[in-house]
Amino acid sequence: MDQLLKWAILNSATENEDAPKTTTEKNTQELDPAVIDAILGKPISDQMLEIMLYLEDPNSPVEGKVNELDNLEMFVEQIDSASDLEPLGMWPRLLALLCSDSDQVISGTLWVIGTALQHNPKAQAAFGKYDGLEKLLQKFKASANSNIKAKAIYAISALLRNNLRAFTDFIKLGGIDTLLFALPERKIANRITFLLLALVNESTDTIATAEFKPPKSFPIALIDAGIFGPLFTILSEIVDIPESVDELQNTLLLVLGLLRAAYLDKQNFMLTSTCDLNILQNFKSHLQALKNIFSDSTDSPLTLEDWSLLDKATSFI
Incomplete structure (x- = not known):
């Protein structure tokens, strides 16, 4: 330890002090930056x-x-x-x-x-x-x-x-209206649905702090903006397309998230107040087909409670 202390003292000496030089000066040329690169x-x-x-x-x-x-x-x-x-x-x-x-x-x-x-x-x-x-x-x-x-x-x-x-x-900036207006475009509908689903889930997250998530009123704002109409139309249009299972699932999960928020906000919520009756009737006619698609899936996030909620929402149609 004494030797190490002496070495530290000597190496901290200034040039004007009698510290022994441990290295000899060499004539070196600076390397070309291009060579270093x-x-x-x-x-x-x-x-x-x-x-x-x-x-x-x-x-x-x-x-x-x-x-x-x-x-x-x-x-x-x-x-x-x-x-x-x-x-x-x-x-x-x-x-x-x-x-x-x-x-x-x-x-x-x-x-x-x-x-x-x-x-x-x-x-x-x-x-x-x-x-x-x-x-x-x-x-x-x-x-x-x-x-x-x-x-x-x-x-x-x-x-x-x-x-x-x-x-x-x-x-x-009117982002909700912008996305809802584009929702009927088949090639991008699933991306829009997935984003809205993520935002709805964030807004209802009970763990995340308020500074990191949309307000709890966000799902109701989507409903008031008329989102159910295009969502039910999408489900009716793609129910018979085998490769659309992921899109069906995302769209159904978004519908369910919105319905839960609606019933929590207003117990006597009625879909007919926010969606055209013809669209609802068309969706209800496909509801059993949707159940059949997911009934055989072992990893589907859709539960019996989810299907019961959809039945409840469409029971008066």
């Missing part, structure tokens, strides 16, 4: 900025941009890299790519944005500085491309989940 690889932040420059170059081919967006998406899967988008000044530049003439570039950009926002409060807060949610909703409404709409839903979902501030902005 070749050996160790460039820092991820540098690579991300290089990708951004490539994406902004009007002479870069679309195919190359799509490939670079895939690479960027891979980088921002890491929370630290996603958080670096703000100090690197990349958020406004990414949002500007949503105005691209290429649907492929727009779709890839939305995918990058969604991945960066997932489970990342720091990135979500930074994204909000640039009216990001408003631009996502605008792109969702303006595009006729179902792939772009699907990717926009992915990004919106990544921003809203467990994020009350973003959810509040979503309501102010």
